Amino acid sequence: MSSAFHVHIGGAGVMIGDALWKLYEKEHNETNQKNYIYQQVNDHYHxxxxxxxxxxxxxxxxQRNKQIKYKKNSFLHGKEDASNIYARGTYTLGREIVDIGLDYVRKQVETMDRLDQFVVTTSISGGTGSGFSDLLLSRLQVDYGNKVKKNGFxxxxxxxxxxxxLDIYNAMFSIEMTKEFLNSITMFDNQSMYKVIDQQLDLDFVDYSHLNNLVAQIISSYTGLRRFNCIDNAKFFANMCPxxxxxxxxxxxxxxxxxxxxSRKELSQREFIKYITNKESRLYQCPKNSKYISTTLLFRQKEVNNFFGKFDLTLQNLEHFFNQSPRIFQCTSSNYQILSELAEMKKxxxxxxxxxxxxxxxQxxxxxxxxxHAKRAFVFWYVTEGLEESEFHQGRESLAALENQYSNIGGETNESLNDIDQNHEY
Incomplete structure (x- = not known):
């Protein structure tokens, strides 16, 4: 039986992981494949x-949550943080603990019948989330190769x-990591998530727990295809990559x-699809209109609905470059919540x-x-931690190459940013 291994890196990645495993615990009794994300020892699931x-x-x-039976080798930490500097996570502090982390992963993987994927959560704005993620994922690539998928949230x-x-520098250095060491990246940003939460909820106060819960809900639905439906989700994202x-x-x-x-009510099929495909529901919002290459709807409801979306014109009329139809999956499980102020919707x-x-x-x-970088702002902070100045140019070139790939398929040229500058301050 195949299994997935979760890796949560940096402050944001760790707290997303905390929300995710609390959600997994609430779902645990309903799942069909409990050993997909847990190891069973006697009557305990780790x-x-x-x-x-x-x-x-x-x-x-x-670790304060004693209800979840974590193993001792599920936690790896050093003695000081990365001070929001990518180079500290990659070249100095990260190197002191990366071998220990790889050993922790190896010991847990050895208990599995077959490892099919790593599920990674991190933020590439911070020093640990960018720098140590780069270091750890590069080493996992060496140890486990391309046969084990690595899907990042x-x-x-x-x-x-x-x-x-320093978030711009950290993210720039991480672009090559996201291209080379991950098979898929599901993208979020805090500002977009705040907007979506404000749009859908009437809350007096929103904090990081709401954002972490939102990411956790999406990951849970993705792994839920295997846990509830016994569907091989290893190729779920691969089919979206031309x-x-x-x-x-x-x-x-x-x-x-x-x-x-x-006064809340469940949306009808047509209302639901129109709502979820609306630009305002996106958790990583772009200033330009959508230009779909491929799309997939992952629907979650306890009752099986074999016809969901098949005849919905809103979904079928989405324009795709390769004339593909949107794919539709259903995770047949209840919708649990870990935040007491949120209702458990049927759909x-x-x-x-x-x-x-x-x-x-x-862009x-x-x-x-x-x-x-034109003003060489903060460059000294990175160079003194072991990063070479040439890596600033390499990171920028890596991003430019990615821009060109998406621009070419979108039929665009590398146009100026004047129209974007009018709406965004740097």
Whole structure:
């Protein structure tokens, strides 16, 4: 029987993992393949997971939950954080613990019949999430090769908001990692997630727990194809990639409802598809209109609905470059919630799109990098941690190559950013 191994890296990745495993625990009794993400020892189920951070603050938060039977080798941490510097996670502090982490992974993988994928959560804005993710994933690539898929659920820098002045550099250095060491990247940014939560919920206060829950719901539905339906999800994202490195997907999620919304109602099939394919439901929003390369609707409901979406004109009329029809999957399970203020809806879904309009966000990232690097801002912080100055240019070239791939398939040229500059400040 095949299994998945989860890897949660850096502060954001660790807290997403914490939300995800709390959700898995609530779903556990309903699942058909419990050993897909757990190892069973006697009557106990132990998560197959590695939490990794360069300091132990967030990991201690996870360890406080005694209801989940984590193994001792599920936690890896150093003695100090990366100070939001990619090079500290890759070249200095990260190298001190990476071999220990690989050993922790190996010991857990040896208990599995067959490992089919790594599920990775991280944020490439921070030093650990970018730098140590790069280091660890490169080593996992060497040890496990291409036969074991590596699917990332990654927080990217937001377009207009940031609490980290170095996030642009960190993300730039991580682009090559996302291209070479991951088979798929499902993209999020905090600003877009806040907008979606504000649109769907009437809450007085929104914090990171709501964002982490949102990402966890999407990952749970994805792994739920195997856990509830016994469907091989290893190729779920592969069929959305016309070219190997064009594996960046934008998710949309619907529908969240507050437990105090007494007027809430379940959407009809037509209303639901129209709602989830709307631009405002995207968790990584682009300033340009959608240009679909491929799309997949992952629908989640306990009752089986074999005809869901097949005759819906909204879904069928989405224009795709290769004239593909959207694929439709159903995860036949209940919709659990770990946040008490959110209602457990009968019907939710995630709409994944491989969308050429994402090039506009890559161009924004490149423009911000160029303005910083032209003034050599903060370069000294990276060089003193072992990073060579040539890597700034290599990272920028890697992003430019990715821009060109999406621009070419979208029928666009590398146009100026004047139209984007009018709406976004750098």
């Amino acid at each position: 998560p197959q997971v590695l939490y990794a951070d360069l300091d132990n603050r967030m990991i201690q938060e996870v 990654i927080i990217f820098p937001s377009s207009d908001m940031s609490n980290n002045v 070219y190997p490195q064009m594996h960046y997907f934008i998710p949309s999620y619907a529908k969240m409802t507050s437990i105090n919304d007494y 939710t879904g995630t709409f994944f799109s491989n969308d050429a309009s994402i090039v506009s966000r890559f 924004q990232l490149g423009a911000k990098f160029d303005k910083l």
